[in-house]
Amino acid sequence: MEILVYIEVKEGELVQGSLEALAAAKELGNATALVAGDADAAAKAAVYGAPVVCAKVDAANPDAILGAVEAVCKAKNADAVFFAGTQWGKDLAPRLASRAKTGCITDVTGMEKDGDAILYTRPAFGGTVIEKMKNHGALQVCTIRSGSYSKPEAGAPASIEECDPGEADIRVKVLEAAKEITEAVNLEGADIIVSGGRGMGSKEDFQLVVELAKVLGATVGASRPAIEDGWISRAHQVGQSGKIVAPKLYIACGISGAMQHISGAIGSKYIVAINKDPDASIFSVADLGLVGDAKQIIPLLIEEIKKRK
Helix, strand or coil, rough: EEEEEEEEECCCCEHHHHHHHHHHHHCCEEEEEEECCCHHHHHHHHCCCEEEECCCCCCCHHHHHHHHHHHHHHHCCEEEEEEECCCHHHHHHHHHHHHCCCEEEECCEEEEEEECEEEEEEEEEHHHHEECCCCCCCCCCEEECCCHHHHHCCCCCCEEEEEECCCCCCCCCCCCCCCCCHCCCCCCCCEEEEECHHHCHHHHHHHHHHHHHHCCCEEEEEEEHHCCCEEEEEHHHECCCCCCCCCCEEEEEECCCCCHHHHHHHHCCCEEECCCCCCCCHHCCCCCEEEECCCHHHHHHHHHHHHHC
């Protein structure tokens, strides 16, 4: 099985989710990585063991990228195309599927060969149901949920070839690319996330979450109620309507554990929950639970961490 993986690049660095997609592809068949318009990023991708195609296109233009993907698919006779489950990947994948007149399976957490087909595993209904799906189209297209695979080990560089797909069907012309504030909050690539919920009580007390994150070198997350109350910007939201995360450590402070939030953090390697309600749903998924007022526990944690540092 020939699989093409689109490698997303942000500020010159390879996006973690794209490397996870590459690892998934290498488990299933012969993987080829596609990098758009960045020779330095192509060199970085080559150390992960799959041959790399560097397409001479505008990496900020989705139409140009899709043209490159289609050209490389044809050249490599690809059976499948994998994207990271980022906002960019979720935009490109269904558009490619529409052009190829095939289906697009999103938020994939696992895959296995089933004859000549791929059997996909993905969560549904906010993570309450795990379903298995097949795409019977000629081209398999999917997005892979962050944290579902470990990125491949770096080694000797693979080959790099350049590709000029020529004129694509460009419907949008990018005149200027401005960095959004949401891009500065890298929840999806964070190793440690400290999140706060409505149980923090107020915007002032929510700053304890920010301080704990600072001493841990972590990224700040939040549940939807904390966002809606205006304690922090929506760029920090974790959950079904926010970011899907998979850090090594996730600390939930004053978060009850609604399914919509848990579905966004369930991929975390280790979950610590702090809540004064011993029956809070968050404890059902936590590896370690602390029953108590987060506003009293967090200052003790901060003090102890500072001592140990």
